[in-house]
Amino acid sequence: MPSNIYSNTDKILIAVDCIIFGFDKGALKILLIKRDFEPELGKWSLMGGFLKEEENLDEAAIRILYDLTGLRTIYMEQLYTFSKVDRDPVARTLSVAYYALIDIAMHDKELIQNHSAQWFSLDKAPDLIFDHNKMVEKAIARLKRRALSKPIGFELLPPKFTMRQLQKLYESILNKKLDKRNFINKINSFGILVRLDEKDTNASKKGAYLYTFDKVKYDEKVLEGFNFKI
């Protein structure tokens, strides 16, 4: 390798694209924006932006998510870096995909309207520009794997939720029906949920107990290692 390894090498644009998952009305959703700029004006895409000189990728992803949702402390994870030479027709661009989980009730609705953004159920999402469909696919696969190794789902739910909501969430992530009793037994065996004396009567006449997530017990559990196969 020559000693001037940094000279005459190719510099490249770095984009950060975010797959933003939410959960609403029993279905897993993603937040997409309708582009009001070229290229691909009018088409749907992931929310993205470019990496700046003075920030690292996590910071860029946080900035981009804040711009769209108004939220700062959300679950986020780097997914994969996409690098096909002609993935962006305008210029050679690498894109580092991040995925985020947010409580759909908490985001800033005005902000997403300003960006012509919209929530879509996974099965009803439109075709996306560039390689964004692949990014979403990969994010779903990763989310599925994560859901089996830790109780990631809480990030997607409001602070108080019912067992049934939690189960529906897992069903939509794993894309299969789960047994009610087995699910509750498993969740309770972790001891990371606290049952409140309140009930939620939105979805049933009888009302369902609300639960919250016990962060302290959860962190203990993380240390000893979860087996979250459901």
Next chain:
Amino acid sequence: MPSNIYSNTDKILIAVDCIIFGFDKGALKILLIKRDFEPELGKWSLMGGFLKEEENLDEAAIRILYDLTGLRTIYMEQLYTFSKVDRDPVARTLSVAYYALIDIAMHDKELIQNHSAQWFSLDKAPDLIFDHNKMVEKAIARLKRRALSKPIGFELLPPKFTMRQLQKLYESILNKKLDKRNFINKINSFGILVRLDEKDTNASKKGAYLYTFDKVKYDEKVLEGFNFKI
């Protein structure tokens, strides 16, 4: 977002660094190079290079691995993109880490000598430049997870191997002792190994049966889903 989104954005150097795993004499090893160029001349680092305009990341990683090992068809996977602003003191550089699994017997020994490269056991590896230690850590964690979800180990072994070699390999990846009988029972339950009539007498007087890996059955098994918890 402005319409001139591609103008005045920052272009950045992209490096590709490879964590190359091998398995020899019962221990998991990594291949490191002693830098004969600045910065950090004389220190140990991962094998790396820069991404070129006309190639994608996978192609760059394959090129870099070929330069060092002379091998082309090796197991390789993108790991993570490292982006700390000052990770490289010379210039702002992102590094996309890849990890590779190779059969240590197959590589080109002359090539690695030309690069002043050397195999190190994981526990005896020297300190590395930049954030390369972190990369190795992450690669080991990924390898551990992979080892539990599919029988990845075959990539690291010669075409014919003994059960004991396979077990030793898993023991060194998972970093714990495994029960001989349970291991064999589990592996055999997959039906992806073929026992040959040959024996290997290197490690024992009695000799141990050699096995090969049945690629066809393996692929069938992949489709129906592995449970490789050992």
Next chain:
DNA sequence: TTAAAAAGTGTTTTTTTTACACTTATATAA
């Protein structure tokens, strides 16, 4: 008052994982 809709609750069966010890084959040393 009754029908409908969702919540809540335990036990049994099956599958998977773990624990565990002796015999066999052969080269080498006495």
Next chain:
DNA sequence: TTATATAAGTGTAAAAAAAACACTTTTTAA
């Protein structure tokens, strides 16, 4: 030649985890 040392090879029983399974409760609205 015999004894010894070394690693290979082999199966079963106990424990743990996962999966299957159905009825009762509460309430509202017809």
